[in-house]
Amino acid sequence: MKTADFSKIIRDVPDFPKKGILFKDITPLLQDAKAFHTCVEAFAAEFGKEHIDYIIGIESRGFIFSPVLAYKLGAGFVPVRKKGKLPWKTEQVAYELEYGEATLEIHQDAFQKGAKVAIIDDLLATGGTAEATAHLAEKLGAEVVKMAFLVELKFLKGRERLANYDIFSLIQY
Numbered sequence: 001m002k003t004a005d006f007s008k009i010i011r012d013v014p015d016f017p018k019k020g021i022l023f024k025d026i027t028p029l030l031q032d033a034k035a036f037h038t039c040v041e042a043f044a045a046e047f048g049k050e051h052i053d054y055i056i057g058i059e060s061r062g063f064i065f066s067p068v069l070a071y072k073l074g075a076g077f078v079p080v081r082k083k084g085k086l087p088w089k090t091e092q093v094a095y096e097l098e099y100g101e102a103t104l105e106i107h108q109d110a111f112q113k114g115a116k117v118a119i120i121d122d123l124l125a126t127g128g129t130a131e132a133t134a135h136l137a138e139k140l141g142a143e144v145v146k147m148a149f150l151v152e153l154k155f156l157k158g159r160e161r162l163a164n165y166d167i168f169s170l171i172q173y
């Protein structure tokens, strides 16, 4: 299986979780051992030999790939979660959703100043979630050296919003 074949197994689910959204369901890719292997190897190859101190995973589907990548790259794993889930002192950032607002949190002691971090999520849509996560990392003095996504919905122009960052995606629509 090549990354170019991922579009054959990522499932389109119309009107989920609400009307008008075409949801990209990655579970058929995850349950296929060869596809999952190809996916993790492709992520790792994009990082090459670049030094990363921490991989940040965004709740919840970002948590699927980020610990695996952290393990492979010899980096630590740091979760960014929705408000109220992390037990220790947090830094917070509020950001706009399609309807309304949401807050993301990170532990204040997640990393030391100057740490080199990478952000991983399953899908890049408008880029709001990744941008908010990068701001959290920067509040703690970290340097965001990469952002990695399995799927990029190009028509939503997330890449333009994240123009200050080094981004890659494994499959684009």
Ligand code: AMP
Pocket: 021, 022, 023, 024, 025, 058, 059, 060, 061, 121, 122, 123, 124, 125, 126, 127, 128, 129, 130, 158
């Ligand atoms: P955004 O902040 O607009 O870039 O949205 C990205 C976040 O929303 C990611 O965490 C995705 O998991 C989720 N998401 C947004 N749109 C979709 C979609 N069409 N299919 C699956 N997940 C999506």
